[in-house]
Amino acid sequence: MAHGDQNQAHHGHHITPIATYAKILGLLVILTILTVAVARPVSGFDAGILNAGIAFLIASVKAAMVLAIFMGLKYDKKIHLAIFISAVFFLIVMFTFSVLDIYTRIHVESTL
Amino acid sequence: MATAQVVSEKNYLNESKGLWSWLTTLDHKRIGLLYMVAVLTFFLLGGLFAMLLRVELFAPGKTIMDASQYNQVMTLHGTIMVFMVIIPGIPAFLGNFILPLHIGAKDVAFPRINLLSWYCLITGASIAFFSLFKNGVDTGWTFYTPYSIQTSNGTTFVVLGAFVMGFSSILTGLNFIVTIHTLRAPGMSFWRLPLFVWALYSTAVIQVLATPILAITLLLIAAERLLGIGIFDPKLGGDPVLFEHFFWFYSHPAVYIMILPAMGVVSELITAFSHKTIFGYKAIAMSSIGIAAVSFFVWGHHLFVAGQSEVAGIVFSFITMLVGVPTAIKTFNWIATLYKGSIQFQSPMLFALGFLFLFTIGGVTGIILATIGVDVHFHDTYFVVAHFHYVMVGGTLMAIMGGIYYWFPKIFGRMYNEFWARVTFVLIFVGFNVTFYPQFVLGSMGMPRRYYDYLPEYTSLNRISSVGAWTIGTGFLIALFVIIHGLLKGKKAEMNPWGAKTLEWTTSSPPPHENFINEPIVTAGPYEYR
């Protein structure tokens, strides 16, 4: 009997081996050490304005691994990924337009 | 469109008795009625404040209250109407009742969360009203900083109350999305969903994705008041215009939380009373989704003169124009549905036609306000007040009234008095135009909004407006009596008094506890009037 989109097989839930989880944990720890290693206050490593970008990039790689494996988005229904992406997307929308305003304002000086 | 249902003696109303059985119910229909009681109570209160405002504005200078009382009443009117009436109005009351019936489900996906969201509304409202004992609140419903940081202590309570009510809205939206995705009856594909369900779906998306930003913004206001965190306070290096961005990032989409479900109701009413399939089903369904998506990109038109950059203003003006397109599609498709129909004019249809009339005016004045060069003049004047009342009252409240009358026989199993229902329509419709049309003129003349006092040249138009407001008030009071009378004394309703085609009309009036005795099996679209 076809009804809606709940026609997944009964025992179709994906089971990830513990070993995979352990590997991911190892990678996450390595990336955490990397974040610390490239941070200016810790190692003096200085990439100028890129510093924040690098930190953000590494964090995003870590987040992607947590999402894909720990939270199972890799094997999951696509709608869960869609929900996550739409949340991030609208957050970016909010950020972009607020920043668009703040960085295109014309500064007015007092002339007194 | 579905197999006929067996009529049962037991229904959701008489299934169990006593106040406690209502306060702990998990049945979406009963929760819908709990929302009805709450929303109508808040509406009476908010309406009463509106009447007081119009008495005060009957003449320039002090009429019945002083400036600080006026500002408090204005704030209460706005806050109650926005957070406690229009936002929960259609989705949580009519939507809660009708949505599972429309898709052939036994209940919403999470009945406990459904009840919890009602208690969130009540708790939030109570916290907000507690502010009355803390010197009240006079910020307007928009809580603009730094004014809201500096003014009376009551503000903290209203802000926290709105925070809690936000959760009510989030949980309702979450529940609806999951219900629509997982609990559709066999054969109920997405393209067979009634348009009201599409509208609720789009609304729910906004509720889930926009309300959290309101939550954090309100928390920050509370923190600003309690800790002085300085993010929105210019004295501490903060930016009040950033608050306006945060606030309107929620509150503009929230405008569509208010109007999209109303559009859904009107789609149902027009096709049912024209006895004709809806014109351009997919276009109407997709325009709901389109409006919901674009609504997140346009909030900056509330900041055209707020100190936002000129570049941002122009970008927002452009995107705002785009929202007009799906709205226009809907309006024209409704008109096209009337064409070659077989139209009856019972009161729900009158309200639907009234909606078309008033919403069109609200819509075109919206385009005028979106045009940035003209908005600089109209911004924060009565033109804006008139515009959003045409959309919110002329749109949403007309749809609520139409929806209540339309589903009245299904909800209560009784009919209301048709003559008096038509009287309410005439009073509300005429009174509405008398109230708010003059406000367009006042705005053109330059009268700013939220004014306790005004220049003598605005007097006569304000008088007309006040008289109109009292006419609307009378109309709604009569409507209340029509509802109560129908509830107690109305004659028994049939299963399908209007000859409509959607699923809720295939079960008994009122429906049994699990809605359908046999699960409906859907074999065709929702509006097959052949």
Place this chain on the structure above:
Amino acid sequence: MSTANSHSHNSNLAHHFKSLDQQFDAAKLGVWLFLATEILMFGGLFVGYIIFHGLYPEMFAEGAKHLDWRLGATNTLVLLLSSFTMASGVQYAQTNQKKKCVTALVITFLCGCAFLLIKYFEYSHKIHDGLLPGKFFSNHEAEHANLAMYFSFYFCMTGLHASHVIAGMCLIAWVAVRASKGQFNSEFYTPVEGVGLFWHLVDLIWIYLFPLLYLVG
């Protein structure tokens, strides 16, 4: 739906669902939608943080100096470990390994405790130095005029996060008790799965908070 009625005796199946699968799908969809709201709620703070970081970079650099990156890094590792044990806990529930499942959940809970303990030391240090948000700020060595705002962000973001850690720990305790009573199996493990997703989100947010607050200066 031939399997639907065979499950109707199952006490875990609510009356309005047809099968445990349908109920599981609904619950998981609901949890993901809830996570979306959490992301947006924290996101509002992140947006504010990034904007003001752009406006006052020196102030944020000065603020970050007052934080101890070692404690932040330790807490990151603690939360990563807890995420691993949580994921394992869900897997053990899926594969009917009750004992291991309870152990994994208890370790996760203890990691939460460790995180809060470290946070407590950090907070008391800040309080001692007068590095407090807004009007309670009383550090006299501050160079930047608005340094209080940095600590407003610090306390708002970590405070909101800590409240989620506490909520998550309550939920973990709840599912651990249920797991020890043997209420979960490969047919029904929805609560563990949902709590797990929530806990991973708490970890996810910290993954961003750590470099933003402690390292980017």
Place this chain on the structure above:
Amino acid sequence: MSLATVIASINTLFISVVSHAAGGSFMPPQGTKVAEKVDSLYRFLAGASVISCILVFASMCIFAYQYRRRPGVKSAYISHNTLAEFLWSFIPFCIFMVAFAWGWYVYHDLRTMPKNAFEVHVHGQKWNWTFEYKSGRKSAGELYVPVNTPVRMIMDSADVIHSFYIPAFRTKQDVVPGRYSNIWFDIEKPGNYQVFCAEYCGQGHSAMLAKIHALPKDKFDEWLQNDPYKGLTPVQVGEAVFKARCTACHNATAEKKVGPGLQGVFGHQVDLEGGDKVTADENYIRESILYPAAKIVKGFPNAMTPFLGQLGEQELSGVIEYIKSLQ
């Protein structure tokens, strides 16, 4: 069906009023060239609105009447019409784009600050406007500007967000505390123009008014040179200041407004919040003007903004003398 006729007659009435509004005749007289541009854009928008409203209402009424339910007549089955739907989304889209582009053009004029403009500083505070000229001349509630000269206002706020709105010039701008905002106009004819505060700012919001007096160039120069208080007694100076700065919140009678009425206050006991009493002498009044939060009169909110640095010594002592004279 009588309903259709009722709706149709409401329609006609409505359309006549709308077309009246469409002429722009409700707007205040135009004071600047830009205002004329705004009005022609508004005429276009209002015209387009009226036409589309007539289209919608007329077809609604005609269909409602024509296709009212009649026995034996079934409705047609029309699911959609792609061409029609395309047209009624594409045509509005084109109109919207014209409105947007035209709006952008007008907005550009409204927001492009002229070079070499005559500059006046505007200070907004709860609940009055003060104006400061580079010559050092200050005025409160009354802005004097030359005609046929581009004037740029540089605005700041001492407390909350206000908005400087001149309907006759079709322009407004929020005055955000913590930074400077600006606005400009070039007045064509000498005359008086109303200024409103358009952003809600509390109790005195609707009393936060000002008047713009546009003077011919020579008269304006003469005004700019003049000592505003030349030949006035201190009480007269005080009265002028009081009328401009204080009447939003205080009456010169005993009747209370936002703050206490000031008649008969001087020399008498005043009850304070917290139970203290104080005699209203010169020092008390001076303190209440400069540091209003120091002593709050019983039954009133702590709502007044400090006037420290706002008033010259001559003005301050004038106000005190004026309050003394209110017996």
